[in-house]
Amino acid sequence: MTEDQEAELEEQADDAEEEAEDAEDAEGLQHGDFVELEYTAYTVEDDQLVDTTDPEVAEDEGVDTQGQEFKPRTIVLGEGHIFEDVEEAITGSEAGDSGTVTIDAADAFGEYDPDDVQTVSAEKIDEDDRYPGANVQIDGQQGYISTIIGGRARVDFNHPLAGEDVEYEYEIVDVVEDxxxxxxxxxxxxxxxxxxxxxxxxxxxxxxxxxxxxxxxxxxxxxxxxxxxxxxxxxxxxxxxxxxxxxxxxxxxxxxxxxxxxxxxxxxxxxxxxxEVIEGMGMGGLGGMMGGMGGGDIEAALEDADVDADEIVDELEGAEE
Structure with a gap:
């Protein structure tokens, strides 16, 4: 090993040691921590709801009928569960802290790219989805129909919120330890x-x-x-x-x-x-009744139903002859 290589290895070891010491000295929430978060995000220009955990906001915006439960959510810092800019704002904070972060379009849902709008044959689209606004998948790409005329459709493969800056309000409800x-x-x-x-x-x-x-x-x-x-x-x-x-x-x-x-x-x-848990039907159920019957149980059941077992046997033997 050359002197330069030895010096480089020593430098890397020193850097790793410094990072470990910084991590030990860091205060507040850090990457890997589980956080219960309450938030609401809107687009900056059109004030369009992006996401929320607030049931009142969901009701006001008319999205509370989608079967989704609106309540604080648990995320892990550093795992990409929320926008990176919001993670950076939360890192070092404590439970009870709140804030507002504005996220540029490029870091939110991407810049709008006109080249991602393509004209395709309507034959590639299911008949039930041939209308403006329909979400479709063409050649493995997800998009939505902007216009459709005759046998041709204009499909926009940009994210519906591409090009939009997003304002993100959050509150750290709690740190989840359990x-x-x-x-x-x-x-x-x-x-x-x-x-x-x-x-x-x-x-x-x-x-x-x-x-x-x-x-x-x-x-x-x-x-x-x-x-x-x-x-x-x-x-x-x-x-x-x-x-x-x-x-x-x-x-x-x-x-x-x-x-x-x-x-x-x-x-x-x-x-x-x-x-997987399979519940039994009990004695009152058909499965329990038939599964638990022995020969004596069958005879008793036939007697209760006023059926002569010997007559049934004679009829069956006569049919075989």
């Missing part, structure tokens, strides 16, 4: 609702590789199959109840692996276990 509450908040952000969940530590059997002795390894050669043994290990598990609302959720169906991995990393658990 891990189950953290997980519930993340699931609500990803899926739109909070599933029933809990965290437990389980003992799980796991196959682990066996480290062979040096002499055995040399005798076996490079082509030897690795050996495994069963070992009982502790795993911290996040349990979810697989309700119909969850299993039929489009976001979950399309991205459960990605969503699950992000939550595993952010909550610091070993795995997520999704449990």
């Amino acid at each position: 891990r189950e509450a953290q997980a519930a908040g993340l699931f609500e952000m990803y899926l739109g609702f909070e599933p029933e969940l809990w965290i437990e530590t389980d003992e799980v059997e796991e196959e682990v590789p066996v480290e062979p002795d040096a002499d055995e390894d040399e005798e076996a050669g490079e082509d030897a199959e690795p050996e495994f043994e069963t070992e009982v290990v502790e795993k911290e598990s996040l349990y979810l109840e697989a309700t119909p609302q969850m299993t039929m959720n489009q976001q979950w169906m399309m991205g459960k692996q990605q969503i699950g991995q992000q939550i595993i990393d952010q909550i610091d658990v070993d795995r997520i276990v999704v449990q």
Whole structure:
């Protein structure tokens, strides 16, 4: 290693040490913290609602009929759950702090690009979507129809809020420390609702590789199959109840692996276990009645129904002859 390389490595080590010290000395909220946030965002020029957690604002703007629950949301600082400019404003703050941030169009939904408006054949669009304002997908791109005349449609592939500066008002309601509450908040952000969940530590059997002795390894050669043994290990598990609302959720169906991995990393658990619960109908239900009947039960049921079992048997034998 040359002297220059050694000097560069020492400089990198010093920088890393300084960053670690700065992180220790930092006050207030930092990246990785879970924050319960209340906010409302409007476009600066047209005063158009972008997003809100306030039910009164949602009612005034007429968006409270969309089945969405309007309440403070849990986000993780530094994970891109909100605009970067807002994250920077919140970093170093405390619970109870509030503020207003104006976000440039380029950092919000992007600048408006006229080249992203294209004319396409109406045949590429479903008949039910052939009207101005319809959201459509053309060749894998999401857009909306600005005009449609005859067999041609003008499709705008810009974001509907492209070119708009956004004013973002926020209040830090609380810092979320409870891990189950953290997980519930993340699931609500990803899926739109909070599933029933809990965290437990389980003992799980796991196959682990066996480290062979040096002499055995040399005798076996490079082509030897690795050996495994069963070992009982502790795993911290996040349990979810697989309700119909969850299993039929489009976001979950399309991205459960990605969503699950992000939550595993952010909550610091070993795995997520999704449990399906099937409730029995009980003795009053048809399934319980038929499933629990033995031969004597069937005879008793026939007697209660005033049916002669011997007559039924004779009729069946006569039909076979």
